[in-house]
Structures are given as structure tokens and as C-alpha cells.
Amino acid sequence: MDLKITKYSRQRDIILRILRSTKCHPTADWIYEKVKKEIPNISLGTVYRNLNFLADKGKIRRFSFGGTTAQFDGDLRDHYHIRCDWCKRIEDVPHISTRISCQEIESLTGYRIHSLNLFFSGICPECQRKGEQ
């Protein structure tokens, strides 16, 4: 919750800036390669540590779409995701008009709900054009 109680770190700052400046949903390794251009001797462990830290504090999102590696999203605005089953690309679904009643889910499950994640999978336009697989 409170990022204030932590000390400043240039590494964390840059990691957060890079994540926020991309539209893709990168892996720790992807971010590592980017940060290395600014801090050549940063270590992958630092990237993981800070990504997990930021995710735990709710400053970024961490998820994985069936794949084996975690992916991160610096965009905290309400939005959803779609993945192509063939080329595996992930894109934002910017806005949908339907409202899902979290209150209904809360009374149905007894949970206090923090977040709602909606993701679709299917075939992207490009793969549709290219045809089978």
C-alpha cells in the first residue's frame, strides 16, 4: 500500500518507468534487457525483487496467462485482456460496457473482493488472415 516507507532506489524507479511506458505486457526478462541499457550492471534478481515488490504494493499488476512465465502490466486502469491462441500475443481490451456485479459475487462466495480480472482468448485478426495455425 504505502510505497512511502521504502527508500528511494534508482533501479526501482527505472523499472517502473519502463513498465509504464510500454503497451505490451512484458516478462521480467524483457524488462531486464531494457533496464540494462540504462544500468548495465543491474542484475536480474533486482528486477524480479522490484517487480514483486511493486506488485505486492499494488503499484503494478502481475499475472500469467497459462504460460510458464509471469507477465507484468503497469496500467492500473480498469481494463481487460485478450490472448491469441495461435501467436500468443496479448492485447488490452480497452473498455467493455457490461457491468459485473461484484456485490453479487461477494454474497455468493462470502469473499471480500479486491479485484476482477477478465480475459478472453481467441484468434487475432492477423492469424485469421494467415489461416490455420
Added chain:
Amino acid sequence: MDLKITKYSRQRDIILRILRSTKCHPTADWIYEKVKKEIPNISLGTVYRNLNFLADKGKIRRFSFGGTTAQFDGDLRDHYHIRCDWCKRIEDVPHISTRISCQEIESLTGYRIHSLNLFFSGICPECQRKGEQ
């Protein structure tokens, strides 16, 4: 799609039966431990191979909820999931009345949509009772 073209395998049969008979959303390793009681010398690789095979054929679901290991679900009926942020348990959300318009998403993104996954996270009733963390 067609499981028919493959040869019969007792191992795959048992893996599928075990997955279908549990309400939890187990990892490959959890299933491995169960299968071992029936086939003591089965190998973990066989479990992985068959789970991936079944998932690729659409006979089971494979996903991971932020954690580092894949989880599987033998229940193909439309239903959604919720995870407790504290104890990490995952449960089914059996049914929700909201309608999400996949057609709207299709026209918005150009994707041909195959599936819709909805998952919530929050605090389970038990953790709420126990209090902080």
C-alpha cells in the same frame, strides 16, 4: 479436438479421472502424487505430457493464477474462479447472472473469441474471520 486419433493409455485415463474427481484446481505434482497410488512407477514427465496433451485438445483447462506453477481444471462447464489473496486458495464461482457480450469484444478487437475467463481475487471468509494477514 479429436481424442479419438490417439491410442489408449491407462495413464492418461487415470490422470483424467483423478482431475475430474476433485473440486480443487491441482498442480501437475499434486496429480502425480495421486496417480502414483494406482501406478507406483509412473513418472512426473508422463503426467505433464498428458496434462498438456489434454489441455491442447480442450479436454481440460490449464491456467495459473499469478502463482509460479500451472494449475488444471477438469470441469469444462462455464464457471469462474476466485482466489484469496492471503491463503491463496482457489474456488469456483459457480454462476453469475451478468452477461458479457462477446460479440461486442469481437467487434472491438477483431478477434474471434474462443473463451472467456473471469477471475476474482479478494479475502476468503475464513481469513476475514482470522483477521489481518
Added chain:
DNA sequence: AATAATATTAGTTATTATTATTGTTTTTAT
């Protein structure tokens, strides 16, 4: 400003999940 306390780091090693390989066995088609 100097000092002390502590968070964070780079570098490294360890762990864990998953996939690939290989030689053998089981299943199916002829």
C-alpha cells in the same frame, strides 16, 4: 556535516517447474 541504522544492490548459488531425450513397452492396424 558526520554517524548510525537500515534498505537495497550486484553477484552468485540454489531451488523449482517444466521440457526434451532415449531406449523400452504397449497399443493398434494389417
Added chain:
DNA sequence: ATAAAAACAATAATAATAACTAATATTATT
């Protein structure tokens, strides 16, 4: 019964992530 194909167990290899440690950077206190 024979042969081809698929699946197997066992194992080695890979890849993702976490843990450790001594050094450094940041903050708080004097």
C-alpha cells in the same frame, strides 16, 4: 502374428524464480 505408431519410465537439460551474502546507497539522528 507382425509391424508401425504412440506412449512409456527414467533421466538429463533448460528455464524461471528465489535465496543468500557482502558491499553500497539512502535515510534518520545527532
